[in-house]
Amino acid sequence: MSQHDTLFIGGEWASPSSGQRIEVRSASTEEIIGSVPEAQEADVDAAVAAARAAFEDPDGWARWAPTDRAAALERFADALDKRGQEIAKLVSAQNGMPVAISSRFEGVFPSVLLRYYAGVIRQAEPEERRPGLLGGTTIVRRYPIGVVGAIVPWNFPQSLAAFKYAPALAAGCTLVIKPSPETVLDSVPLAEAASEAGIPAGVINWVPGGREIGAYLVSHPGIDKVSFTGSTAAGRSIGEVCGRLLRPVTLELGGKSAAIVLDDAQLDLAAIGEKLFTATLLNNGQTCFLGTRVLAPRSRYDEVVEVFAALAGSLAVGDALDETTQVGPLASDRQRDRVEGYIAKGKAEGARVVVGGGRPDRDKGWFVQPTIFADVDNNHTIAQEEIFGPVLSLIPYADDDDAVRIANDSDYGLGGSVWTGDDERGLAVARRVQTGSIGLNNFMLDPTAPFGGVKASGLGRELGPEAIGHYQQTQSIFT
Numbered sequence: 001m002s003q004h005d006t007l008f009i010g011g012e013w014a015s016p017s018s019g020q021r022i023e024v025r026s027a028s029t030e031e032i033i034g035s036v037p038e039a040q041e042a043d044v045d046a047a048v049a050a051a052r053a054a055f056e057d058p059d060g061w062a063r064w065a066p067t068d069r070a071a072a073l074e075r076f077a078d079a080l081d082k083r084g085q086e087i088a089k090l091v092s093a094q095n096g097m098p099v100a101i102s103s104r105f106e107g108v109f110p111s112v113l114l115r116y117y118a119g120v121i122r123q124a125e126p127e128e129r130r131p132g133l134l135g136g137t138t139i140v141r142r143y144p145i146g147v148v149g150a151i152v153p154w155n156f157p158q159s160l161a162a163f164k165y166a167p168a169l170a171a172g173c174t175l176v177i178k179p180s181p182e183t184v185l186d187s188v189p190l191a192e193a194a195s196e197a198g199i200p201a202g203v204i205n206w207v208p209g210g211r212e213i214g215a216y217l218v219s220h221p222g223i224d225k226v227s228f229t230g231s232t233a234a235g236r237s238i239g240e241v242c243g244r245l246l247r248p249v250t251l252e253l254g255g256k257s258a259a260i261v262l263d264d265a266q267l268d269l270a271a272i273g274e275k276l277f278t279a280t281l282l283n284n285g286q287t288c289f290l291g292t293r294v295l296a297p298r299s300r301y302d303e304v305v306e307v308f309a310a311l312a313g314s315l316a317v318g319d320a321l322d323e324t325t326q327v328g329p330l331a332s333d334r335q336r337d338r339v340e341g342y343i344a345k346g347k348a349e350g351a352r353v354v355v356g357g358g359r360p361d362r363d364k365g366w367f368v369q370p371t372i373f374a375d376v377d378n379n380h381t382i383a384q385e386e387i388f389g390p391v392l393s394l395i396p397y398a399d400d401d402d403a404v405r406i407a408n409d410s411d412y413g414l415g416g417s418v419w420t421g422d423d424e425r426g427l428a429v430a431r432r433v434q435t436g437s438i439g440l441n442n443f444m445l446d447p448t449a450p451f452g453g454v455k456a457s458g459l460g461r462e463l464g465p466e467a468i469g470h471y472q473q474t475q476s477i478f479t
């Protein structure tokens with residue numbers, strides 16, 4: 001039996017409870033490129049039981065010295081590095097992420113995070129002694145929260161899983177991870193790497209499946225904490241369940257962030273094209289933090305439209321596995337239907353297509369042309385709802401106050417950016433935007449800083465040393 005016929009539960013490649021399989025198609029060719037067993041409720045029960053047993057083991061992971069856990073995380077990182085290119089190609093074949101991008105993120109970021117959290121846990125003091133305000137000394141003790149149910153989307157399947165398992169493992173938790181059905185194949189080398197690194201049996205388990213099995217995992221009585229990344233709709237439903245169960249939950253949800261171009265911004269594409277691309281169109285527009293509402297000053301509106309038209313028009317659209325591709329296909333036909341529905345709505349509501357708006361001339365693959373809409377009003381559907389495709393809405397504004405007002409006139413608050421020649425002015429604008437993170441003349445996540453959303457973009461934060469605290473409980477002992 002190959003590993004593609006098994007599930008990784010309890011540190012082993014185990015036989016699944018049924019013959020149901022998830023078939024994965026290439027986003028670029030639409031051909032079936034592999035399949036894995038689809039976890040059923042009995043498999044989730046087995047995975048949660050394995051994670052529970054590993055967590056409760058009196059000599060197990062949760063009780064290892066932090067330095068020993070740190071060493072194991074570093075071995076895990078080494079084992080992942082060996083598979084970095086394989087993982088990057090698998091991700092790109094499945095979800096259409098250009099391989100030039102997956103080799104920079106998906107093949108690298110997880111091991112960077114593992115090493116980072118190994119360093120954090122080496123420095124952390126599990127117990128802190130505080131002089132009591134009313135006398136005596138209080139010991140504040142931190143201990144791992146328990147078994148974590150981690151649910152991951154398809155757009156950055158490896159990095160977003162690592163956002164969860166790296167701090168959770170560092171804290172001493174055990175996990176059951178449910179990847180998205182669109183991107184299940186890359187879980188196999190990930191599980192192999194964990195096994196090779198000597199992460200003990202049951203500490204990390206995978207249950208590939210769809211929404212129903214995700215919902216089953218969220219409400220499973222053996223789960224102590226849920227960490228979810230995905231759509232706002234799914235996040236609301238998971239939040240409701242966790243609220244009823246009083247189960248701690250972190251929700252990383254959708255976005256509709258603003259890229260605010262101030263009137264003194266330098267707009268030479270040769271100088272800023274790559275940064276502008278990363279901040280607004282990365283991964284075929286399938287990135288949660290992108291500034292997909294570009295706010296442009298009326299005084300330079302036509303120039304901003306020209307710059308974005310030139311940027312979008314110059315991008316190499318092609319097979320995700322081609323090293324020169326900058327924009328690949330969308331992850332699924334369902335996702336392409338959704339994006340095309342929004343493009344039709346944008347046209348119907350009166351926005352003007354400047355570039356794109358259709359499909360590129362290709363026989364196969366779920367492609368949509370990079371598309372720029374001008375004359376967008378912030379009330380238009382394409383300015384209010386998350387499209388999750390290579391589609392930008394260019395919205396005019398009057399002055400800095402008006403830009404901030406429009407940026408904040410959104411249900412979401414996840415990412416965003418400010419483009420200016422004056423850093424102090426840019427920072428002043430950035431501080432007024434209701435969002436969990438924002439970039440100045442750029443947008444690039446920093447693993448040492450908390451990342452997450454406000455409003456409908458989520459609850460809680462990932463990354464930074466703070467993330468370890470989301471996988472811990474505290475106990476105060478008064479002496």
Ligand code: NAD
Nearest residue numbers: 152153154180210211214215230231234252253254255288
């Ligand atoms: P999705 O919500 O449909 O699915 C995400 C994951 O949740 C999948 O594994 C899915 O099987 C599972 N799921 C769906 N409904 C569930 C439920 N009721 N209970 C349990 N599990 C459930 O999202 P998607 O389409 O896969 O991903 C795209 C979305 O993810 C976008 O909205 C994007 O903005 C968001 N996202 C957010 C971040 C962030 O950090 N804030 C990062 C990446 C993606």
